[in-house]
Amino acid sequence: MSTTAARVQAMFDAIPYARFLGLKLELAGDEMTAIMPFAPHLIGNPALPAIHGGVLGAMMEMTAVAQVSIARMDDDGSPAHLPKPINVTVEYLRSGRPIDTYARALIKRMGRRIATVHVEAWQEARAAPIAALRSHFLLR
Amino acid sequence: MSVPPDILSSFAAAMNRATPQAEALGMETLEIGDAVAVLRIPYKAEMVGDPETGVIAGGVVTTLLDHACGQAVMAALGQATSIATLDLRIDYMRAAAPHQPLFARAHCYKLGRSVAFVRASAYEHEVDDPVATAQAAFMLNASAGREFGANLKPRPAKPVA
Numbered sequence: 001m002s003t004t005a006a007r008v009q010a011m012f013d014a015i016p017y018a019r020f021l022g023l024k025l026e027l028a029g030d031e032m033t034a035i036m037p038f039a040p041h042l043i044g045n046p047a048l049p050a051i052h053g054g055v056l057g058a059m060m061e062m063t064a065v066a067q068v069s070i071a072r073m074d075d076d077g078s079p080a081h082l083p084k085p086i087n088v089t090v091e092y093l094r095s096g097r098p099i100d101t102y103a104r105a106l107i108k109r110m111g112r113r114i115a116t117v118h119v120e121a122w123q124e125a126r127a128a129p130i131a132a133l134r135s136h137f138l139l140r
Numbered sequence: 141m142s143v144p145p146d147i148l149s150s151f152a153a154a155m156n157r158a159t160p161q162a163e164a165l166g167m168e169t170l171e172i173g174d175a176v177a178v179l180r181i182p183y184k185a186e187m188v189g190d191p192e193t194g195v196i197a198g199g200v201v202t203t204l205l206d207h208a209c210g211q212a213v214m215a216a217l218g219q220a221t222s223i224a225t226l227d228l229r230i231d232y233m234r235a236a237a238p239h240q241p242l243f244a245r246a247h248c249y250k251l252g253r254s255v256a257f258v259r260a261s262a263y264e265h266e267v268d269d270p271v272a273t274a275q276a277a278f279m280l281n282a283s284a285g286r287e288f289g290a291n292l293k294p295r296p297a298k299p300v301a
Contacts, residue, residue, distance in 0.1 A: 016188040017197035041164040048291040052161035052226040054206035058199020085198040088230040
């Protein structure tokens with residue numbers, strides 16, 4: 001694991017809610033994939049069963065937070081304050097099956113105060129996303 | 141259509157207990173009826189999103205608002221049908237106060253044949269002093285005939301248009 005990856009994972013492990021979701025990060029160069037292994041407590045519809053829509057939104061928001069944090073990490077590796085969400089819009093495309101979920105974030109613009117980030121989440125096929133998120137963050 | 145409020149509220153309570161994520165967050169439905177649902181979650185250590193301040197993660201607020209919006213749709217329908225979130229927008233106004241329960245009030249202000257529209261607000265004390273607000277659209281009869289356990293089978297691979 002690269003030092004950046006180790007630092008970001010450590011920063012993430014310090015966030016109780018990221019642990020509650022069971023989020024893991026994989027870094028290939030500057031491209032990060034967030035992984036949410038399936039766990040029963042993530043279920044929102046027990047009949048299908050399907051992952052809770054709020055959980056998918058939360059997972060993608062955390063993915064955006066991690067990607068922005070990676071982009072803002074100093075050369076000495078000290079992470080900046082966590083970006084604060086201003087708003088998020090979630091599009092639900094397919095129901096989340098009870099299997100692992102992956103997400104990748106794309107920073108569309110990083111200004112001095114605002115970051116605009118798009119995220120896509122998928123399960124079986126990257127080309128068939130289950131949800132997408134558009135978000136704005138306040139940088140501190 | 142009007143269902144006696146106590147039937148609706150006991151159904152909402154049963155639904156919360158049967159929904160692992162609602163149970164994990166400790167969600168409770170305080171009021172349900174007239175296209176409105178009021179829910180509460182306690183403050184829990186595992187919800188924290190910023191360890192420096194102890195403020196809960198935006199994602200927890202997202203899940204609470206999504207769940208409250210869904211129950212408002214159920215309250216408007218007056219019956220239990222399968223619904224699915226189509227679209228959810230959350231605006232975060234301020235950090236939620238640490239160590240305090242969080243409430244959400246959702247109102248399904250338009251119930252169409254296929255789609256329902258909902259607004260919601262999350263707050264600690266007053267609904268007019270929100271931590272976050274939400275605007276959501278839900279598909280009604282979302283299961284479209286899919287049977288119990290349908291998601292346990294892999295999806296057939298299909299080319300994406």
